[in-house]
Amino acid sequence: MKFLTYFFIAIASTLLVILLSLSSCSPTPQATPPPPAVMDHPATTQPQATTSPTQAPPQPSHPPTTATVKIHNFKFEPANVTIVAGETVQFINVDEEPHTATSTEGTFNSKALDTNQTWNYTANQPGSFPYICSIHPFMKGTLTVTPKKT
Numbered sequence: 001m002k003f004l005t006y007f008f009i010a011i012a013s014t015l016l017v018i019l020l021s022l023s024s025c026s027p028t029p030q031a032t033p034p035p036p037a038v039m040d041h042p043a044t045t046q047p048q049a050t051t052s053p054t055q056a057p058p059q060p061s062h063p064p065t066t067a068t069v070k071i072h073n074f075k076f077e078p079a080n081v082t083i084v085a086g087e088t089v090q091f092i093n094v095d096e097e098p099h100t101a102t103s104t105e106g107t108f109n110s111k112a113l114d115t116n117q118t119w120n121y122t123a124n125q126p127g128s129f130p131y132i133c134s135i136h137p138f139m140k141g142t143l144t145v146t147p148k149k150t
């Protein structure tokens, strides 16, 4: 029967086409992602996320206070303070009212200090610096800064 022959030929050619198409597809596989980089010894590498609290470097804190001016009863106590250039004077307000230590020449200004609030001023410039409380200008003081000893 010629029909069966054609039928088988058709089947065979169809299979051949399918095989060819499959084989032509095979050289271009889907790009597979590279395997994740695995460290050779993951157990020996310690995570460095946490730092030891005992190894904290010394804080670069402000210079030590070498003079203290208490603001009390609407007065600077003492009203006259002398420090050496580079030293720090600390103002502390112990009044119930806010006060400031404000240089009349604009050299420094503590802004308003609430009760028991402190403010440190490190004076690097020698000179005599009168100051007031900008809220109560009748409060007066003078900060004297002597040149640094060499």
Ligand SMILES: [Cu+2]
Pocket (backbone or CB within 6 Å): 074, 097, 098, 099, 100, 133, 134, 135, 136, 139
């Ligand atoms: Cu005041």
